[in-house]
Amino acid sequence: ESIYLIMSDLICIAVRMKSSRLKKKALKNIAGKPLIERLLDRLISEFSKTSICLCTSDHPDDNALVEIAKKYEIPYIAGHQLDVMQRFIIAGEQYDATNIVRVTGDNPLTDPMMIKKLLEFHKTSQAEYSYCEDIPIGARSEVVSLNALKRIYGQLSNPNSSEYMTYMLNRPDKLSVKNLQLKDSESYEPKLSLTVDTMEDFEFVESIYEHFKSSTASLKDIVNFCRSHSNYQNRLIEPLSSLPKTEGIDYSFMDDKNLSQ
Numbered sequence: 001e002s003i004y005l006i007m008s009d010l011i012c013i014a015v016r017m018k019s020s021r022l023k024k025k026a027l028k029n030i031a032g033k034p035l036i037e038r039l040l041d042r043l044i045s046e047f048s049k050t051s052i053c054l055c056t057s058d059h060p061d062d063n064a065l066v067e068i069a070k071k072y073e074i075p076y077i078a079g080h081q082l083d084v085m086q087r088f089i090i091a092g093e094q095y096d097a098t099n100i101v102r103v104t105g106d107n108p109l110t111d112p113m114m115i116k117k118l119l120e121f122h123k124t125s126q127a128e129y130s131y132c133e134d135i136p137i138g139a140r141s142e143v144v145s146l147n148a149l150k151r152i153y154g155q156l157s158n159p160n161s162s163e164y165m166t167y168m169l170n171r172p173d174k175l176s177v178k179n180l181q182l183k184d185s186e187s188y189e190p191k192l193s194l195t196v197d198t199m200e201d202f203e204f205v206e207s208i209y210e211h212f213k214s215s216t217a218s219l220k221d222i223v224n225f226c227r228s229h230s231n232y233q234n235r236l237i238e239p240l241s242s243l244p245k246t247e248g249i250d251y252s253f254m255d256d257k258n259l260s261q
Contacts, residue, residue, distance in 0.1 A: 009119055010097035011043060011052045011141075014084045014163065015105025017061040021198050026105050027064060028202060031209040035196065036065065038108040040072050041215035046112035049074045053091045057081040065105075085153055085162035092146040099123075100149060102142045102165060108205060109194045111139040111187075111219040118143050118180055127178035129169045134182040136226075137237070138194030138205075139219055142166065148175050157254045168252040187219045191236040192226060204231055 015036060019025045026036040033041070036054075043052050054069040054076040056062040062078060069076035075095060079087035092100050099122060103110050114135060122130035128148035132140060142165075152174055153159065162168060170177060182188055196202050209215070211225055226232055251257055 008096070008098035009051060009101060010092055010095050010099070011047060011101040011103055011115065012055045012088045012091050013039065013043075013052065013103045013105050014055050014087070014165075015065055016057050016059070016081070017064065018059070018081075019106070019197075022196065022202060025196055025202065028196075030108060030202075030206050031213070033215070034068070035108050036068055036105055037072075038209065038215050039103070039105065039110060040068075040074070042108070042110060043103070043112055043115075044072070044074075045216045046116065050095075053077065053095060055079065055084070055087040055091050057087075082160035083162055085149065085156070085159055085165055085168070088165075089146070089150055089153060092149070097146050100144050100146055102144065102169075104195075106196045107138045107140075107194070108196065108215075109136075109139050109208065109219075109222060110141055111135065113219065114139065115141050115143075121178065121180045125178045126176070128175040130178045130180060131166070131170060132180040132182060134180075134185065134190050135187050135219060136189045136192040136194045136223065138196070139187075139222075142169060144169055144175075152253075155253045155255070157251055157256065161252070164252075171252070174253065187223050189223050189226070191238070192223070192232075193235050193237050194222070194226075200234075204229075204235060207231075 015026050017024050017026060027034045030038050052074045056065040056078050058078045059081050066076055066078055077091050079090055088100050101115055118130055122143040128145045130143045196205055208222055
């Protein structure tokens with residue numbers, strides 16, 4: 001067993017069939033396998049199945065995802081359709097976790113080695129929430145202590161916006177937040193997007209899988225391939241700070257309303 005992953009760490013994958021832009025993307029076939037299975041293959045290459053939990057909803061459409069969890073013999077929960085944080089808390093309590101690793105189901109190139117780095121960093125720095133923005137969007141994960149998650153859950157203005165959990169967790173005024181910086185890393189590529197929201201995103205990620213013919217290519221190799229890709233420049237995006245303020249994201253906590261007046 002890896003020293004990084006003892007049973008107190010649970011990787012929670014937030015995934016649902018409902019996606020407004022790219023219909024049923026979790027089951028969309030990427031080079032011969034559904035997108036969600038590509039993600040599971042990457043995670044299982046480094047972590048035990050019992051440390052991965054598929055956190056979907058109780059909507060009938062999401063039964064298909066429960067079936068995949070059963071096929072892979074990994075834990076799953078089918079919880080609230082919009083309140084993702086509640087699903088994570090239920091999973092964490094059910095499987096006796098100390099730390100939750102947040103992974104989203106539309107990121108089939110999530111990097112398992114970064115999860116190991118982040119868990120180690122989270123523990124040594126005694127953080128409540130740890131993240132890294134230096135690797136591509138869509139390869140990232142986040143770590144949050146279950147106790148901190150439960151503490152802030154009761155302070156949210158709208159838990160049904162918790163699919164935007166990053167904005168609720170990256171709050172140094174509410175949690176002990178640590179940012180893992182990898183400036184010297186060969187995988188340093190903070191603007192590159194490998195997430196799957198649109199058909200264009202999907203085709204780009206599929207081209208990566210078709211090139212490597214494997215679910216477990218290293219992030220360094222993926223980044224190198226992307227840099228030489230004809231579509232590379234189009235895949236670089238600017239940070240979200242330029243967007244207008246929105247309810248669930250910018251006013252995450254009940255007392256944020258007072259600050260905004």
